[in-house]
Amino acid sequence: MASSPGGLVSIIDVRKPAARAASGLAIPGALWRHPFDAANWADEFTGRQVAVYCVHGHEVSQAVRGFLTDLGMDAMSVEGGFEGWRQAGLPVEPVDDRHA
Helix, strand or coil: EEEEEEEEEEECCCCCHHHHHCCCCEECEEECCCCHHHHHHHHHHCCCCCEEECCCCCHHHHHHHHHHHCCCCCEECCCCHHHHHHCCCCCCCCCCCCHC
């Protein structure tokens, strides 16, 4: 998990499995969760600030962010998604399935 001025932020990779596998890379410390299963994993992050990302920061991450926000969670999406993060030269690491 990454730190923020307000404490810890849980970074959640919500890319579809095929997109995640094709990339082979992730934001350091990110936990992968299936985007279409958010109702089953959202409780893991209750009381935490979360940042979700998909490939480009459009439909998938916005839908998951909206769902989490509707549950009353402090959720945001990573602007530009994983590709925006990577193109900005920010750190990435190989996908680690232990974080799945």
